[in-house]
Amino acid sequence: MSTNYAAPAELGKTQGVAIGVGLLGIIGWIIGAVTSHDAKTTFFQTYLVAYVFWIGISLGCLGLLMVQYLGGGGWGLIIRRQLESASSTLWMMAVLFVPIVLGIHSLYHWSHPISPDEKEPVRKLLEHKAVWLNSSGFTIRAVIYFAIWIGLMFLLRKWSAAQDTTPEPNEAQSWVQKAQNWSGPGFLIYGMAVTFAAIDWVMSLDAEWFSTIFGLLTIAGQGVLSIAFLIWICVILSKHEPMAHVLKPKHFHDLGKLQLALVMVWSYFSFSQLLIIWSGNLPEEIPWYLRRFEGPWRPMGIALLVLHFVLPFLLLLSRDLKKNGRRLVMVASLLIVMRLVDLIWVIVPQFDQMASHGGEVHHSGPAQLAVYVAATLGLGGLWLGWFFWQLRQRPLIPFNDPQLAEATAAGGGH
Amino acid sequence: MTKQEEKGIYGLMAEFDDPSAVVAAAKLTRGAGYTRINAYSPYPVEELWEAIGFHKNAVSKVVFVCGLLGALGGLGLQIWTSSIDYPLNVGGRPLISWPAFIPITFECTILLAAFGAFFGNIIMNRLPQPYHPVFNVPSFSRATSDRFFLCVKADDPKFNYGNTRSFLEGLGAKEVTDVES
Known part of the structure; x- marks a missing residue:
């Protein structure tokens, strides 16, 4: 039975295209970095954006893998292998974290000794935060985060693989039960680790700034990106057997509904952060937004409001659009692009501030922003190469799962 | 002319045991060219409303317009x-100061959209309906x-x-009953 759900050969072609685009991205990335005024800094800064983007799918898919075990339902069963393959990239992402540790001084202001001419309140704040924000702590914590994520991913994948060799329904169900039991506490620990990682890797770029909702906002953003990615993969899979007869409008409808829900959650968290900081109007919080409301960042912020919330929200209200994979994937593609725009909008103004010394405010131009896009494409080649390699290893459906018949039936349960 | 037509019946009601049977029957009935058909089930059966050719109703549009008005x-x-009135x-x-206005705008959107869904549903489904001919079928309570x-x-x-x-x-109905009007 397992052979019925073997990955189609065409997936190899898609993998090839992804790696090819990735290579072009790497070439653009190298050219962009070498021609910039400071190749080393440009490399590490663009690398951080690309890394945070792609690990967003790895982590978002790990979270969704636990959510679908906890919630049950056909929608989770038909994307379980995609989720497992996407979260398996954490092995690679753990190794790829090394450049961030090496480039820590090009990225994080707090990694330098506190300058004696720093003004008094800022100086005190940095000294106070140094207990958490220091190079060795940063590295040790990253090791802990990866140990948690990889541990969860490893166990969930192991039990899912064990299920493939147990055709007896009760025994097959026991593996799902085991995964479900671990997913509850697992999701809690995962959420904490993502929150702290978001604080370490992104929020601490501005060591003076803080936002208590930042971790949840990061998880919501990763959720939007992961669902958009899954819609994209499911549309590719639905063009070929065996998934062509498995994936039905109701599955796209479910993914579309999740996409809508996550777009709303992301918008809600984003706006909550803005509203609280705007209302407080405090000198240690508000500059973060002021920096993003000026120069090229202003139109980018408006684009986020319109294209990351208003337009996808209105489009995803339509039931017909959600049921039609080909049209749904267009909204998903827009959201994938907007996730990158959001990351650039959150991260890059901080690098601009590091580059602006003494009065003159530096703003990244289109050529500099293009290097970030090239870096994301470049790292994407590696990430997608690994993802498709993993996806092609195993049957595309957990075929021994007792819920399979219900999940793939023409109608009925979700 | 048969006796039933003289009486002026509402229609004919076929009774089924399980959802897949009624969906299959509805598809065949539509396929045979009948258009004025309706189905009744204890819980929502998603393919059923597709099978009887009931695509959409205007409630979703009412909800959207109400939400927008909210x-x-x-x-x-x-x-x-x-x-304006009292600066x-x-x-x-x-x-x-638009950021401060968003929470209340959001709440009003939800409130009016919920009203639209609740009252729109009741009014457009012509509820409450204390009498309907199908209630004359003895087994219909099931x-x-x-x-x-x-x-x-x-x-x-x-x-x-x-x-x-x-x-x-x-079509394999358990029983076919006349529905008196």
């Missing part, structure tokens, strides 16, 4: 009260527990008492 009304109310200076902020019904109305252009009755019986 958003504009909520925002408008705040702008009018705090910057309020709060901590030196602009009179139209439509709320474990039976599925398919009704072909007598005003269907293709309706012919004898033919329609034998057609429905041929």
